[in-house]
Amino acid sequence: MIVVTGATGRLGRLVVDGLLEKVPADRIAAAVRNPGKAADLAALGVEIREADYERPETLERAFSPGDTVLLISGDAVGRRAGQHRAVVDAARAAGVARIVYTSVLHADTTPLALAADHRDTEEHVRASGIPFTFLRNGWYTEVYAASVLQGVEHGAILGAAGDGRVASASRADYAAAAVAVLTGEEDGDRVYELSGDTAWSLPELADETSALSGRPVVYKNLPQADFRRALLDAGLPEPAATLFAGIDVDIAGGALSHTPGELSALIGRPTTPLRESLAAILKES
Numbered sequence: 001m002i003v004v005t006g007a008t009g010r011l012g013r014l015v016v017d018g019l020l021e022k023v024p025a026d027r028i029a030a031a032v033r034n035p036g037k038a039a040d041l042a043a044l045g046v047e048i049r050e051a052d053y054e055r056p057e058t059l060e061r062a063f064s065p066g067d068t069v070l071l072i073s074g075d076a077v078g079r080r081a082g083q084h085r086a087v088v089d090a091a092r093a094a095g096v097a098r099i100v101y102t103s104v105l106h107a108d109t110t111p112l113a114l115a116a117d118h119r120d121t122e123e124h125v126r127a128s129g130i131p132f133t134f135l136r137n138g139w140y141t142e143v144y145a146a147s148v149l150q151g152v153e154h155g156a157i158l159g160a161a162g163d164g165r166v167a168s169a170s171r172a173d174y175a176a177a178a179v180a181v182l183t184g185e186e187d188g189d190r191v192y193e194l195s196g197d198t199a200w201s202l203p204e205l206a207d208e209t210s211a212l213s214g215r216p217v218v219y220k221n222l223p224q225a226d227f228r229r230a231l232l233d234a235g236l237p238e239p240a241a242t243l244f245a246g247i248d249v250d251i252a253g254g255a256l257s258h259t260p261g262e263l264s265a266l267i268g269r270p271t272t273p274l275r276e277s278l279a280a281i282l283k284e285s
Contacts, residue, residue, distance in 0.1 A: 002182050003029040003063060003096075005051055005087065006072035008037045011102070014175035015070060015182075016041060022183045031062045031069075053083035059090035067096045070178055073103070073118065077243065081120040088121070092128045099130050100181055102174070105138040105195055105258065111250050113243055131189060133181050138195030138263075139256050141168040141277040148209050148278060149285050150234075151217040157206045158220050160227040160245055164252035165199035167259045170272035177266045194263040195256070196271040208278055224249050 002019060006012040007030030019028050025045030032038045033052045042048050051062035053074050063069060069091050074080035084101075091099055104110065107118040118136075125132045151157040177194055200208075206219035222230065228245035232238065250256070264271050 001029045001047070001064060001067045002027060003031050003049070003067045003069045004072070005031045005053075005062075005070060006033075006074070007041065007046075008032050008034070009072065011171055011175055011178075012070075012072050014172055015072075015178045016046065018175055018179035019182065020044065020046075022179065029067070051087075053080070053087060056086045056090065059086055060093070063091050063094035063096050065095035067091075067094070068098045068100065068182060069096050070182060071099055071101045071121075073101070073121070077114055077117060078239070081117040084117070084121040085124050088124050088128050088130070092130055096130060098132065098186065099125055099128075100133045100135060100178065101125060102178070103134045103136045105136050105193060105256065107134070107136050110255050111253065112255055113246055113250075126189075131186075133186055133189070134191045135174070135177060135181065136191060136193050137174050137177075138258070139166050139168040140171050140174065141196075141272070141274060142171050142281065143168070144205060145281045148205070148281050151206060151209050152213045152215055152282070152285075155216055156218050156220045157202060157209065158222060158227060158230050159202045160222050160224045160248035161202050161251040162221055163201050163203065164248075164254060165201050165257040166251060167195040167197075167199040167257055168274070168277075169194070169196035169263055170277050173263060173267060173271045177263055180266050180268075192262050192266060193258070193260050194266070195258055195260065196274075197259060197261065197264050198271075198273070199257045199259055200274050205274070205278075208275055209282075212275065212278055212282055 029047040031049045031051035049062045050058045052058045103118040203219040210217040231241035
């Protein structure tokens with residue numbers, strides 16, 4: 001079985017949809033926190049397994065010998081390392097064949113604060129002895145959806161990244177990479193550094209947003225403290241505001257600009273261009 005954790009999340013559902021195009025539904029298991037939210041997947045023939053990262057007793061029943069497990073990283077920054085450890089421990093106890101983990105670009109060397117949880121998870125997977133594949137995902141273009149929509153409404157996209165560049169790709173691109181690995185022949189342990197084919201800057205993001213929306217949108221670069229304050233004023237919790245303001249400073253230093261081309265090679269096509277992703281964001285708004 002191919003087991004997808006977090007299968008009702010935005011990335012997980014795209015992965016399951018992609019798997020259904022390549023393998024029979026009865027080879028796919030959706031491991032989810034709330035099985036009731038996966039009724040549509042069950043109707044398609046996908047096996048539903050309860051798996052709550054915070055409840056280890058559910059993880060003990062979520063995996064079977066020989067499974068290939070896609071561990072989609074949780075979103076509780078600061079707590080997810082412990083959550084991931086529980087998943088890995090349960091997978092090892094069950095005798096799974098491989099763990100595929102969604103990590104972050106250059107997890108072992110990046111200055112990004114959110115990478116600490118990913119480094120911890122990667123180390124725990126390595127120590128478990130389970131064969132692994134690390135999908136070190138770069139930035140998702142959809143991360144900027146709120147900024148783009150606010151830019152259209154207010155005429156400005158705020159940040160602290162200066163002219164730093166972001167080699168983003170769409171969520172669908174990263175899902176396609178996971179599907180390729182889960183349905184391919186992986187031999188030994190493997191690490192993929194995944195990012196978009198073309199890096200862009202926040203001023204370019206504002207220009208593209210303006211061109212697509214037909215409304216003037218500019219980029220306003222702020223000192224880190226001022227950007228953090230703007231995020232707080234927009235309603236972000238203090239930890240998130242601090243995290244994202246710090247990420248912008250890291251972007252200015254080039255932390256998310258790398259374009260090794262491994263993502264497009266893995267999925268067999270170019271990654272989704274920025275303009276195409278922005279058009280989809282604006283269309284859905």
